[in-house]
Amino acid sequence: MPPSSIADVRVLAFDVFGTVVDFCGSIAREVEALGLGVDGEKFALAWRAGYLPAMQRVRSGELGWTRIDDLHRMILDTVLPKFGLESMSEEARQHLNLAWHRLDPWPDSVEGLTRLKRKYTICTLSNGNLGLLCNMAKRAGLPWDLILSAEVFRHYKPDPETYLGVADVFGIRPEQVMLVAAHSEDLRAARACGLPSAFIHRPREFGSRENRDVGDDPAFEFRCTSLVELADRLGC
Amino acid sequence: MPPSSIADVRVLAFDVFGTVVDFCGSIAREVEALGLGVDGEKFALAWRAGYLPAMQRVRSGELGWTRIDDLHRMILDTVLPKFGLESMSEEARQHLNLAWHRLDPWPDSVEGLTRLKRKYTICTLSNGNLGLLCNMAKRAGLPWDLILSAEVFRHYKPDPETYLGVADVFGIRPEQVMLVAAHSEDLRAARACGLPSAFIHRPREFGSRENRDVGDDPAFEFRCTSLVELADRLGC
Numbered sequence: 346m347p348p349s350s351i352a353d354v355r356v357l358a359f360d361v362f363g364t365v366v367d368f369c370g371s372i373a374r375e376v377e378a379l380g381l382g383v384d385g386e387k388f389a390l391a392w393r394a395g396y397l398p399a400m401q402r403v404r405s406g407e408l409g410w411t412r413i414d415d416l417h418r419m420i421l422d423t424v425l426p427k428f429g430l431e432s433m434s435e436e437a438r439q440h441l442n443l444a445w446h447r448l449d450p451w452p453d454s455v456e457g458l459t460r461l462k463r464k465y466t467i468c469t470l471s472n473g474n475l476g477l478l479c480n481m482a483k484r485a486g487l488p489w490d491l492i493l494s495a496e497v498f499r500h501y502k503p504d505p506e507t508y509l510g511v512a513d514v515f516g517i518r519p520e521q522v523m524l525v526a527a528h529s530e531d532l533r534a535a536r537a538c539g540l541p542s543a544f545i546h547r548p549r550e551f552g553s554r555e556n557r558d559v560g561d562d563p564a565f566e567f568r569c570t571s572l573v574e575l576a577d578r579l580g581c
Numbered sequence: 582m583p584p585s586s587i588a589d590v591r592v593l594a595f596d597v598f599g600t601v602v603d604f605c606g607s608i609a610r611e612v613e614a615l616g617l618g619v620d621g622e623k624f625a626l627a628w629r630a631g632y633l634p635a636m637q638r639v640r641s642g643e644l645g646w647t648r649i650d651d652l653h654r655m656i657l658d659t660v661l662p663k664f665g666l667e668s669m670s671e672e673a674r675q676h677l678n679l680a681w682h683r684l685d686p687w688p689d690s691v692e693g694l695t696r697l698k699r700k701y702t703i704c705t706l707s708n709g710n711l712g713l714l715c716n717m718a719k720r721a722g723l724p725w726d727l728i729l730s731a732e733v734f735r736h737y738k739p740d741p742e743t744y745l746g747v748a749d750v751f752g753i754r755p756e757q758v759m760l761v762a763a764h765s766e767d768l769r770a771a772r773a774c775g776l777p778s779a780f781i782h783r784p785r786e787f788g789s790r791e792n793r794d795v796g797d798d799p800a801f802e803f804r805c806t807s808l809v810e811l812a813d814r815l816g817c
Contacts, residue, residue, distance in 0.1 A: 414752065466719060476751045479727040483702060491715040496750075497733055514732075515712045518651065 346581060350565050351541045353521050357394055357509045361471035361478065363485065364545055365437045365458070365572070366448035368393065369508035369552040383428050386552040391427065395420030400447070400472060400501045410499050412474040418442045419565040445473070446480040451547070455486050457572020460581040470511055470524065472501050503534030509522055512540075523566070525575065529558050532565060538555075543567035583815060586800050587758050587777045593697055595740075596762035597707035597714065599690045600781055601694075601723065601808070602684035603720045604629065605788040611680040619664050622788040627663065631656030636708060636737045646711040646735050671724070681709070682716040687783070691722050693808020694756050696817040702726045706747055706760065738771030748776075755809050759802070761811065768801060779811055781802035 362368050370393060373385030399416040402408040421442055425431055433441075452493055467476055468491040476494045493511060500506040505580045510571035512519045526532050527550060532542040544560030544567065569575045598604050608628060609621030635652040638644040645684035657678055663668055669677075697703055705714055716730045726793040729747060736742040748755045762768050763786060768778040780796030780803065796804045805811045 354646075411742050466715065468715070474750075475727060475733075479702065479704070479751075483726050491711060492727055493711075497711075512712075515715075 350520075351523060351566055354465070354541060355517060356466045356468060356511065356515055356522045356525045358468050358470040358524050358540075359458075359510075360521055360528060360531055361469050361481075361526070363547055363550045365454045365469075366450050366485065367549070367551060368445070368448050369548075371448040372444055373552065375441065375447070376554040379441075381430060385553075388428055390416070390551060390554065391424045392420055395423065396433065396523070404501050404504060411443070411473055412496060414442065414477060417445055421515065432450055445485070446477050448481055448482060450485045450487060451571070453571035455488070457574075457576050458488055459522045460576035461572065461579065462488055462490065464579065464581045466515070468493050468511065470502070470507060471495070476553065496526075502531055505538050507532070508538040508540050509537045525572075527558070529559075529560055529565075530564055532560075533562065536564060541566045543569065545572065546570050547573065572576075576581055586633055587759060587802055589754075590701070590759045590777060591753060592702045592704060592747065592751055592758045593779075594706040594744075594758055594760050594776075595694075595772075596764060596767055597709055597762070598684070599783055599786045600763040601690045601705075602686050602717065602721065603702065603785070604681070604684050605786060607684040608778050610789060611677065611683070615677075617666060619666065622790075624635050624660070624664055626787060626790065627660050628653070628656055630682075631659065640737050640740060649681070649708055649730060650678065650710055650713055653681055680718075682713050682715055683720060685722060686721045689806070689807035689809045691724070693810075693812050694724055696724065696812035697815065698724055699809065700817045701792075702751070704729050704747065706738070707731070708745060720802045738767055741770070742772050744771045744776050745775040760775065761808075765795070765796055765798055765801075768796075770799060770800065779805065781808065781811065782806050 358363055370481055372389035376383055376388045377385035383436045389500045399420055401511050403411050425433055456466055466491060470493050472480055474496045475492060476564040478494055482489055495501045495507060498506050498510040509519060511522050518549055523541040523543055524532055524535035525543045527545045536542050542565045544565045546560055548556050550556045586592040595601055605625045606713055608625035611623045612619055614619035633715045635656055638645050680696035695702055703725060705725055706729050707714055708731045710732045711728060711730050715732055718725055731737045731743060734742050734746040745755060747758050758779055759779055760768055761779045763781045763783040772778050778801045780801045782791050782796055
């Protein structure tokens, strides 16, 4: 039986990078396919390592509102020289930057979302920009009812404006929106705004590097190893 | 052969009320089902008549940013007394106001969109708010790749920020977005921003009342009588 605290939930809001799609493996495959002799996983992790600091510059006000596409590009330009790729052309950089639009879903994602959608409204709540999330969904077959993004709220997670913004968009209470994410910090910030939480364990989020986030916070309503398991437990 | 001016189009952005869904017939049916002895079509048209003036109050700055759900409710409260329904309860008003989330598509809409989606990215560009458009799409089976709304841009059509905003979201040029609408004024405002245009003739938009907007502007790239015809002409 699901806990009573989620009896009123109508909307499931999903973190995307790492929770629904495998950024590390997808970026690594794109980089290795370039045939430049670069370790794809190391490159992917170096690129991703710039992500939180770049968003923090926006959250702190040091940078004005900047989309993830543009943050990814700023980071890419700093990562390329570290791998001896400073001579990469502008056109190739633009193409590689859009690898984030071409991330592959985890094997359970499409089936899980399709089942969850029967009973709930399913939306993204991602720091990815709208165009990125739309292109990703179209390519990967992610059946979102609505694509919501930090871009709509002009705030990045974990700012409260994002979690409360989902409830506001649907005209419902925060308790009626459950966040689904592979990241404890994201879920705790959502909980502080009143949203129930479902942790999805993704041990391979960082490829072969250990993922220490195992979702062991007992406050989370759910802890699952796939979106299919979440669908099972929600009776979808 | 489609005109050469649309060779680069990648995104089709759709007006929704009147173009994709039949607001007049849908609202009329909901009102008549209440069994209050009110002429459903007259009520629907009176409610809709308040729409442009209410948005104009937002566009002029007289009102701060206000969602269509809230504008619909303000108008509803002024329309009810004109039909002798001033005693309607708060709960009934809230339910009736959400009739705009339950609008039925025109008979060709789902098939046309499904075909157009194979070749293009299809999105809404509606003055309706995100929650309304999401609930509508889920109920009616409208297969949007992305739901965009005036709510994202904090501007109502025909403000240029809306048309240019679609191109900006996708990181493409205005010439790569075609607006599809049943309203010549909407299409002309989009054209002024560089977007190609497809007029869809909806003679029953206002029920039995004549719709004088027949899309006879020769500048429009397409003039069709259904979204299925548009799919045919675009080779989808």
